[in-house]
Amino acid sequence: MRTDSFLRDRLIPVGTVIAILIAVWYVAAVFLNAPFERDTAARAGTEVTFAEILPRTMAQERPVLPAPHQVIAEIWDTTVNKAVTSKRSLVYHAWITLSATLLGFGIGAALGIVLAVGIVHNRAMDRSFMPWVIASQTIPILAVAPMIIVVLNAIGISGLLPKALISTYLSFFPVVVGMVKGLRSPEAIQLDLMHTYNATPAQTFWKLRWPASMPYLFTSLKVAVAISLVGAIVGELPTGAVAGLGARLLAGSYYGQTVQIWSALFMAAALAAILVAIVGIAHTAVLRRMGARP
Amino acid sequence: MSGENNWGLILGTLVFWAAAWALNEWLVRRDFAAPLARRAARLAVPLIFGITILVLWEGLVRGFNVPSVLLPPPSMIGVRLVNSLPILAADFRQTFLKSVLTGYAMGCGLGFLVAILIDRSPFLQKGLLPLGNFVSALPVIGVAPIMVMWFGFDWQSKVAVVIIMTFFPMLVNTVEGLGAASHMERDLMRTYAASWWQTLIKLRLPAAWPFIFNALKINSTLALIGAIVAEFFGTPIVGMGFRISTEVGRMNVDMVWAEIAVAALAGSAFYGAVALIERMVTFWHPSVRGGQA
Numbered sequence: 279m280r281t282d283s284f285l286r287d288r289l290i291p292v293g294t295v296i297a298i299l300i301a302v303w304y305v306a307a308v309f310l311n312a313p314f315e316r317d318t319a320a321r322a323g324t325e326v327t328f329a330e331i332l333p334r335t336m337a338q339e340r341p342v343l344p345a346p347h348q349v350i351a352e353i354w355d356t357t358v359n360k361a362v363t364s365k366r367s368l369v370y371h372a373w374i375t376l377s378a379t380l381l382g383f384g385i386g387a388a389l390g391i392v393l394a395v396g397i398v399h400n401r402a403m404d405r406s407f408m409p410w411v412i413a414s415q416t417i418p419i420l421a422v423a424p425m426i427i428v429v430l431n432a433i434g435i436s437g438l439l440p441k442a443l444i445s446t447y448l449s450f451f452p453v454v455v456g457m458v459k460g461l462r463s464p465e466a467i468q469l470d471l472m473h474t475y476n477a478t479p480a481q482t483f484w485k486l487r488w489p490a491s492m493p494y495l496f497t498s499l500k501v502a503v504a505i506s507l508v509g510a511i512v513g514e515l516p517t518g519a520v521a522g523l524g525a526r527l528l529a530g531s532y533y534g535q536t537v538q539i540w541s542a543l544f545m546a547a548a549l550a551a552i553l554v555a556i557v558g559i560a561h562t563a564v565l566r567r568m569g570a571r572p
Numbered sequence: 573m574s575g576e577n578n579w580g581l582i583l584g585t586l587v588f589w590a591a592a593w594a595l596n597e598w599l600v601r602r603d604f605a606a607p608l609a610r611r612a613a614r615l616a617v618p619l620i621f622g623i624t625i626l627v628l629w630e631g632l633v634r635g636f637n638v639p640s641v642l643l644p645p646p647s648m649i650g651v652r653l654v655n656s657l658p659i660l661a662a663d664f665r666q667t668f669l670k671s672v673l674t675g676y677a678m679g680c681g682l683g684f685l686v687a688i689l690i691d692r693s694p695f696l697q698k699g700l701l702p703l704g705n706f707v708s709a710l711p712v713i714g715v716a717p718i719m720v721m722w723f724g725f726d727w728q729s730k731v732a733v734v735i736i737m738t739f740f741p742m743l744v745n746t747v748e749g750l751g752a753a754s755h756m757e758r759d760l761m762r763t764y765a766a767s768w769w770q771t772l773i774k775l776r777l778p779a780a781w782p783f784i785f786n787a788l789k790i791n792s793t794l795a796l797i798g799a800i801v802a803e804f805f806g807t808p809i810v811g812m813g814f815r816i817s818t819e820v821g822r823m824n825v826d827m828v829w830a831e832i833a834v835a836a837l838a839g840s841a842f843y844g845a846v847a848l849i850e851r852m853v854t855f856w857h858p859s860v861r862g863g864q865a
Binding site for chain 1: 593596597599600601614617618620621622641642643695696697698699700702703706709710711713714715716717718720721722793796797800801804805806812813816817820821823825828829831832835836839840
């Protein structure tokens with residue numbers, strides 16, 4: 279049998295693809311930004327060669343497509359070189375988005391688990407509620423986001439909570455669906471065994487259903503945390519670009535600051551990756567505690 | 573908030589809620605002998621629940637005199653929906669028919685093609701799959717402002733956003749689906765001296781359909797979300813996302829709800845259509861055969 283090697287099966291292929299992507303990005307940046315340089319040169323009445331244009335396309339103020347190193351420089355500049363409390367610091371904006379994400383994710387996950395327990399233990403709830411939970415996933419929920427923000431703002435609730443509510447709304451559905459599946463995953467034979475032990479419903483729940491649902495819970499938590507970040511970012515759009523990664527995106531698009539948009543995007547991607555990774559680590563830790571072999 | 577709370581209305585609503593709940597409890601506990609009656613009961617339970625929610629909403633909003641800026645009652649939304657059908661139809665055409673459907677077809681088609689192209693290269697698969705999974709977890713919606721900058725305010729930029737959002741789920745699922753045929757079946761094809769194309773069309777694609785339809789279903793929701801949110805970043809004066817964001821600004825909340833109702837209907841119908849095609853194409857799959865009680 280061939281064993282999996284991290285270097286051969288992960289690092290080299292993924293690295294190659296990323297390298298190709300970056301190369302394509304640089305070429306695209308040159309071609310997309312070159313017309314602007316030719317334009318300025320033509321307006322100034324001078325002729326420029328391609329060799330002269332090339333370095334300039336990498337260092338424009340407001341490029342059509344910023345080169346990767348420009349984005350990285352901007353991220354470095356706005357994270358390390360600025361005080362964390364400054365409104366120009368990307369860390370400050372990321373923290374605002376992150377706090378809304380985490381609050382919404384926490385409420386959403388708790389709500390989802392409670393509802394799933396109710397659905398599993400009450401048939402009427404199952405039959406009447408489940409179809410709507412599934413139907414609601416086909417609805418573009420994010421469309422509601424601006425209304426929630428503005429309406430809650432009108433009655434004096436602003437800041438963290440409205441954004442967190444959008445994240446809650448988004449993150450709660452995957453958790454319900456995953457948890458219902460998980461709590462139902464014990465087989466009839468295992469439930470019968472609990473029955474022969476004369477276990478109470480509470481004992482059956484804590485000793486059989488709850489542990490059995492853990493893999494399902496964490497799988498849906500991964501989806502939920504990613505989607506609550508999306509919710510928080512979209513929730514920041516209609517507040518008029520005050521603070522947060524979504525506000526950075528919107529402000530960048532108003533003023534044509536492409537480098538700022540891309541750096542906010544990268545920050546959001548990094549946040550999403552970190553959040554999903556944390557849930558993943560918790561997943562393996564819990565499974566290991568439960569005695570699962572990897 | 574003006575006026576007294578209408579306690580009679582509130583009480584009536586709560587009584588209706590309790591009665592509907594009791595009816596549902598009774599319906600799920602009863603064993604109907606006739607299969608038709610059982611089917612009707614299965615359908616009735618969620619329906620009663622939905623109606624109860626609407627009645628509860630209407631009764632409580634009217635009973636407590638909640639200002640309609642905050643939460644309009646469903647009847648008001650319904651009236652607004654019927655009264656502004658031409659506007660809603662124009663928005664639907666702009667957002668759904670132009671942006672969503674075009675982007676969905678192109679994004680899914682592209683993802684499918686790339687998956688077929690990299691099928692022969694395990695190296696590229698190993699490189700692209702983790703990336704695809706990673707990108708699926710990212711807030712891809714953030715590329716919307718960039719796309720609006722590149723492709724202009726009209727529907728072309730929304731199509732671009734939708735393509736990017738739908739591409740990766742399709743790619744990942746198709747690659748996974750193409751690997752779903754078992755070794756036994758592939759060996760059988762080899763004993764028939766089947767070419768790569770024959771194996772692909774007669775064995776591996778049919779085996780991949782459940783995965784591909786899974787991606788198509790996920791993408792049907794993503795595409796609508798992508799198009800609507802992309803319109804928040806700039807759009808001509810028509811479109812569902814545009815209408816939602818401007819009417820919110822003018823505090824016409826009933827219009828926003830009407831637009832959301834249209835979006836919900838369109839989203840559900842889209843998803844339902846994909847699910848229906850799935851049932852026809854993958855009629856052999858256990859989840860479909862088991863579904864017909």
